[in-house]
Amino acid sequence: MPTYEVFLKPDGKDGFFHAGSLDAPDDEMAALYCRETYIRRGEGVQAWLVARQHIVTLDPKELEVTAHRQHASNDGSVVAQRRRARRQAGTE
Amino acid sequence: MRVWETMEDFDQFIVNGGTVEPGDDMPSAYRQEVFRFIEMHANSELFGGLCERYWVSRAPGVHRKLAFLAKTQDEIGHAHLLYMVAADLAVKSRAQMIDDLMAGRSKFHNVFHYKTHTWADQIVIAYLVDAAALTTQQAVLKQCSYGPYRRILRRIVSEEGFHMRHGEEMLLTLADGTVTQQNMFQAALDRWWEPVMHFFGPPTKDGDLLIRWRVKSDTNEALRDRFVQKFVPMLQEYGFVVPDPALHRNASTGKWVIGDIDWAALRATQSNVGPDSAARIELSKQSWDNTAWVREALHVP
Ligand SMILES: [Fe+2]
Ligand SMILES: [Fe+2]
Numbered sequence: 001m002p003t004y005e006v007f008l009k010p011d012g013k014d015g016f017f018h019a020g021s022l023d024a025p026d027d028e029m030a031a032l033y034c035r036e037t038y039i040r041r042g043e044g045v046q047a048w049l050v051a052r053q054h055i056v057t058l059d060p061k062e063l064e065v066t067a068h069r070q071h072a073s074n075d076g077s078v079v080a081q082r083r084r085a086r087r088q089a090g091t092e
Numbered sequence: 093m094r095v096w097e098t099m100e101d102f103d104q105f106i107v108n109g110g111t112v113e114p115g116d117d118m119p120s121a122y123r124q125e126v127f128r129f130i131e132m133h134a135n136s137e138l139f140g141g142l143c144e145r146y147w148v149s150r151a152p153g154v155h156r157k158l159a160f161l162a163k164t165q166d167e168i169g170h171a172h173l174l175y176m177v178a179a180d181l182a183v184k185s186r187a188q189m190i191d192d193l194m195a196g197r198s199k200f201h202n203v204f205h206y207k208t209h210t211w212a213d214q215i216v217i218a219y220l221v222d223a224a225a226l227t228t229q230q231a232v233l234k235q236c237s238y239g240p241y242r243r244i245l246r247r248i249v250s251e252e253g254f255h256m257r258h259g260e261e262m263l264l265t266l267a268d269g270t271v272t273q274q275n276m277f278q279a280a281l282d283r284w285w286e287p288v289m290h291f292f293g294p295p296t297k298d299g300d301l302l303i304r305w306r307v308k309s310d311t312n313e314a315l316r317d318r319f320v321q322k323f324v325p326m327l328q329e330y331g332f333v334v335p336d337p338a339l340h341r342n343a344s345t346g347k348w349v350i351g352d353i354d355w356a357a358l359r360a361t362q363s364n365v366g367p368d369s370a371a372r373i374e375l376s377k378q379s380w381d382n383t384a385w386v387r388e389a390l391h392v393p
Contacts, residue, residue, distance in 0.1 A: 001391075003176075020244055021176045023186065025391045037169045040162070043247075060093070 003052040004030045008044030016048060093117055106306050111239045114180045125301045126238045127183040134174035135193050135200040136225075137248075141167030142376055143204060147214050159258055163218075166251045173248065177240045194377040196364050201225075202290050202357075205366030212266060212273075212280035219259030220284065220323065224291045226252045227319050228308075237306040267330040274331065281327070282335045289350065290358040292316035317347075324348045 001023045007016040019038050024030035030049045039047060066072075095117040096102040102119050112118050112126075144164040151157045179186045192198040203221050208214050229249050236242040266273040296303060296311035303311065310318075324334055325348070338351025360366045364373065 018243075019247070020173050021180075022172070023176070029390055033172075036165070037172050040165065040169070 001025055002030075004034075004049045005052055005055065006034055006038050007048040007050070008038060009046035009048075010043065011045045016046070019043070021052065103304070106237050106304075109235075110237065111242075112237055113239045121301070122305055123181055123183065125305065126241065126307055127178055127181040129302060129307055130174055130178040130181070130238075130241055131184070131189055132199045132201070134171050134178055134189070135198050136204060137167050137174060138171035138193070139200050139204040139372060139376060141165075141171060142372075142379060143208065143217070144214075146208070147211070150211070152211070156262075163255055163258065166255070170248050170251070173244045174241075177244050180240065190380065194373065194380055196369075196373045199362065199364075202361035202366065203284075203287050204372055205361035205364075205369045206284075206287055207368040207371075209283065210276055210280060212276040213283065215259060215262045215266065215277065216280045216284045216288075217259075218255060219263045220288050221291065222252055222255040222259055223323065224288055224319055226256055227315055228292065231310045231315055232308055235306055235309045241307075263330065267332070278332055281332055285335045286353075286357065288319075289316060289353055290355070290361075292319065294355055294358065316350075320348050320350055 002025070003021055003023050005021050006019045008019045009016045022030060022033045022037060024033050027049070034047055034049055038044070093115045094113075096105060096119070099119060102122070106112075112122070141164050144160060144167055148157055148160045148164060151160045175186045175189060178184075178189065184192070189198070193200070203217065203224075208217065226249065229245055229252065233242060233245045233249055236245070263277065266277040292315045293312040295313050300308075300311075302308045324339065327334055336351050338349075340349055341347070342349050357366070361369065364370075
């Protein structure tokens with residue numbers, strides 16, 4: 001039986017989040033199980049069900065390198081250092 | 093997929109606050125421990141739902157019946173969520189877990205090995221057992237190292253909160269009711285206090301793997317104590333007597349101290365030979381068998 005991943009969109013500014021999963025023989029039953037198991041108290045104003053086998057997964061290793069791209073972000077330390085140097089030069 | 097070369101590396105990852113995900117190459121001992129814990133939790137939710145369902149038709153008034161119906165659905169829902177998380181650990185399939193449970197090969201929490209005698213028993217369960225479950229679940233939710241379990245617990249814990257408040261509302265109805273109602277609750281409390289103390293488990297042993305790998309963040313004694321400090325004064329305030337002759341307040345700390353616990357009854361439930369274990373397992377099997385036609389009908393393509 002296919003496993004579906006359940007994504008819910010709460011009311012308001014937040015986007016869809018992964019709520020969990022369920023097993024169902026087809027899309028129609030998946031929708032029924034989703035309502036019964038995941039949306040009993042208005043937890044979502046929209047719901048997406050995706051068969052797990054259809055999800056395209058990326059290799060986490062390829063994603064990890066992007067967390068260390070210094071050239072793509074700036075923590076402001078160089079600017080702070082330059083400013084300090086200018087202040088010191090001005091007071092001398 | 094993350095791989096840890098040695099157990100020391102894995103332990104360090106956990107100590108550093110790491111979160112393990114289903115795709116990770118986790119040590120098999122960790123996989124087994126986490127699975128065992130979640131499977132038992134799932135089984136207990138299912139049995140909780142079945143126990144709740146019994147009272148849907150018996151609860152007094154339409155409002156209570158509807159509330160019990162909603163609660164039953166919550167508990168079955170919790171079981172469903174947890175079985176999905178457990179199945180992803182690929183130790184057993186969901187079908188295998190159900191098979192094992194119905195055959196009496198699996199464990200479920202001690203409180204579901206007892207009979208409910210009166211409506212007040214069910215109120216004790218709704219109030220104290222749901223509160224005890226909430227206490228233990230909050231401690232897991234706080235910093236559980238297994239990501240999917242922790243995330244699904246957030247939802248479960250918020251629903252247990254409703255159950256506890258509903259239980260307290262019913263308790264107050266009896267507490268503010270007639271002497272007969274008050275006596276009924278006291279009698280139920282007398283029956284259930286020991287099982288509720290047992291619910292938190294025997295004292296945690298040194299080197300407990302669930303603590304080491306941060307599945308649980310508190311020892312069983314710490315959780316039991318947290319519950320005692322909160323619920324002993326509450327029950328007393330509502331006019332009831334906690335059935336523990338050794339219960340007293342430590343003069344210097346002001347904390348409640350309970351008497352020694354006899355673990356014999358807990359051990360019986362752990363081997364599925366508690367007072368009502370066989371009947372509970374049989375009931376779950378019957379309800380599973382009785383609904384086979386529904387599953388078949390729904391799953392015909
Ligand atoms: Fe529950
Ligand atoms: Fe509950």
